[in-house]
Amino acid sequence: MGSHTDAHTSTDPLPTPATAAGRAGLDALVADPGRAVIALDFDGTLAEIVPDPDQARAHPDAVPALAALAPKVASVAVITGRPAEVAVHHGGFAGVPGLEHLVVLGHYGAERWDAATGTLSAPAPHPGVAAVRAELPALLERAGAEGTRVEEKGRSVAVHTRRATDPQAAFEALRGPLTGLAARHGLIVEPGRMVLELRPPGMDKGVALLDHARGLGAGTVLYAGDDLGDLPAYDAVDTLRAEGTPGLLVCSGSDEVTELKRRADLEVPGPAGVVALLAALARRLA
Structure with missing residues (x-):
């Protein structure tokens, strides 16, 4: 996809978003990472889709990339429909140095696990x-x-x-x-x-992302997803953009879902591409 020379050096190239809004979002993230929220779906984005969901695991390079990136930004949030504890286990997120800024918003934000404390908070089920x-x-x-x-x-x-x-x-x-x-x-x-x-209704990744980003006073938001359930989070980024907060929409590309590709500012080749992007961001911000 080439490098975006306005904000990125040739020695550490980042992919160039296809849209002006996406390029503005990436530039804002690089310029002020301490106010950036990096939000990520789990299945299909950090982990490959597998026939048995219980066997899904984060890409082997995901945790090292997140641990390198998380200290440089306001927050890394994994937003998933899975129970938070399941995503933590399948992601290997617990007890990892550098992940103190990581939260897992499980059940579309109904549950929250904080890496800094290892605590889980959740209301009663429907x-x-x-x-x-x-x-x-x-x-x-x-x-x-x-x-x-x-x-x-x-x-x-x-x-x-x-x-x-x-x-x-x-x-x-x-x-x-x-x-x-x-x-x-x-x-x-x-x-x-x-x-x-x-x-239950009223649980979606868009609500979770807006609450999290606004609660932190985010200066920019990156969201990466792969499936129809990620569209509300895309809508949330569009809402934040309309309010003046730059954002970057990333699609973890697959042949199964095309709607996200049409909406995304940047498409990468599946979880390996997402992890490579996170690692490149961590290097750029170093």
């Missing part, structure tokens, strides 16, 4: 989740959804179709019934990459 969990096996059996997998998330439930004989057909067949089930119990359905998640 009662509809337990009701949906109880009805889900019978619904899947009626739908003949062989090969689907239910992921328990505590505050939400996700149905994965990636292992079905025809993953896309199973996804489409289940979308209507799961939407009806969710609605009966006051929940919504969030579609993703071969996954349908049933969760």
Whole structure:
């Protein structure tokens, strides 16, 4: 993608965002990193998408890159639909020197884990989740959804179709019934990459990102994601831009989701590309 010579040296090139707003966001981050918030999705962004979500792990270079970058910025926030403790475990974030400025906002911000203290804060779960969990096996059996997998998330439930004989057909067949089930119990359905998640309304990555960035008085915000659930966070960055806070939208590219690519200022090749960008930023800010 070349180097952006206005703000970056040829000895440590950073990729050039494709948009003027993205270039302004990157320049602002480099100029004043102490007020920058770096926000990142987990699955598909810091970790490769795998058939069994329990086996997902952060890219091997992710923690070293984050540990190098986090002390130089106001905050690094991992914003995920997973429980915070699961993301901490799968990311290997606990007890790492340099990650004191890291927070994990789990369940779309309903939970918060702080690396500096190792503490987790969370409200009580929505009662509809337990009701949906109880009805889900019978619904899947009626739908003949062989090969689907239910992921328990505590505050939400996700149905994965990636292992079905025809993953896309199973996804489409289940979308209507799961939407009806969710609605009966006051929940919504969030579609993703071969996954349908049933969760409470009012929980999304955009709300979590806006609360976090505004709470810190962020001077610039970078957000990197890969899936439809990241679009609210993209919207949040656009909101902050409209208020005068520069931002950079990064897409962890894949062949499965194209909508983020159209919105992004900068596309990188999957988690390896995201980690390379974080490492390059850390070197640039050194």
